[in-house]
Amino acid sequence: MNVIEELEKQEIGKLSATRNIPIFAPGDTVRVNVKVVEGSRERVQAFEGVCIGRKNAGINSAFTVRKLSYGEGVERVFPLYSPTIDSIQVIRRGDVRRAKLYYLRGRTGKSARIAEQTDGYKAKLSAKDRRASEEQKKEGKKATKTKTKEIVDDLNEGTEPSASGAT
16 A cells, blocks of 8 residues: 555544544435635535435545525535535435436436335334334234133123123
């Protein structure tokens, strides 16, 4: 490894330690909070849109975010390790099959939508929650079976079902 790559790696390590950079890919909707200096005061401005591409080049890594503002497409390229970036939040994960989504530039409305990535309901539950919900379901089935059995027994005996059993 040459000296420049080594220095870049150290600098990336320092910057990653001070700021949390989430894992995101093209197709994800992200909110980038950017520090903006106006005169003597500094404020944070949010830029929310779809990530249409990433350039992974060490310290020079960058990503492009596209949004529609008042009907006009606005794209902005952010250097990933820039000190002007306050934070990056992933709003939703998109399900795409391309690394660069430049085809979105020519689309508006429904054709510009990106499907959301889903893992299904079971994948969202942790193993502990899954076991608890299965046990709850079994208990509910047992209670229903016993209540049904009581009603059937009452009917077979020729008496009216108990008031607690009928609703």
